[in-house]
Amino acid sequence: MFERWRALIPTREQIGSNRWLRWLAPYLGHPKLWHWSRRGVALGVGIGVFFGLLIPIAQIPFAAAAAVILRANLPAAAASTLVTNPITFAPVYFAAYKIGAWVTGEKLEPPAAAAGTTPADANAGIWRRITALGTPLVVGLAITASLIGLASYVLTSAGWYWYVRRKRRRLRRS
Incomplete structure (x- = not known):
């Protein structure tokens, strides 16, 4: 399975030869960014999930920059930002709002009755509720x-640790 994943991930050379990404080649040259080790992959996944949940746009560039700075596995960091996608976005952000409201003690006021209000007042009320989030x-x-x-x-x-341990046990038995 890991071999199949590795085949889909672009290599350093492919990134260096791409005319849009060529300027990044000096930053992406460190071997730890591409090495599949327990520490590097785990750190890459942690970074990717962190940025995938924290910011709604430009998650992959932020995760890649953090992976370069911390010398984590770059493909793992980029791929794990996909933890938020169109299917998971709404539940994640709703749960995050509920947690934040609980921690800060703020509550969103229910919408007021719309009778007798102008469309401009209604839009201002919607904008006020959105900014209150x-x-x-x-x-x-x-x-x-x-x-x-x-x-x-x-x-x-x-x-990763348990996978390698199990694999080594099997090798010893055979």
Whole structure:
């Protein structure tokens, strides 16, 4: 299975030869960014999940930059940002808002009765409610991204350890 994944991931040479990514080649030349080790992959997954949950846009560039700085596995960091996608986006952000509202103590007021209001007043009320989501959502996303990113690092590292241990036992038995 790992071989199939590795075949889909572009190599350093392919990135260096791409005219749009050629300027990144000096930063992407470190061997640890492409090495499949327990520490590198676990750190890459943790970074990718963190940025995948924390910010709604440009997740892969932020995760890749953090992976370069921390010398984590770059393909694992980029791929694990896909933890949020069109299917998981709404439940993740709703849960993050609920966590943030619980931590900050803020509550979203229910919409007022629309009778007798002009469309401009109704739009202002919607905008006020959307901006009221800000603090609880940001706090909830920071907490969620930190905890799930750390948990994904630990689980990936532990899973890798147990996989290698089991594989070595099988080799010893045969």
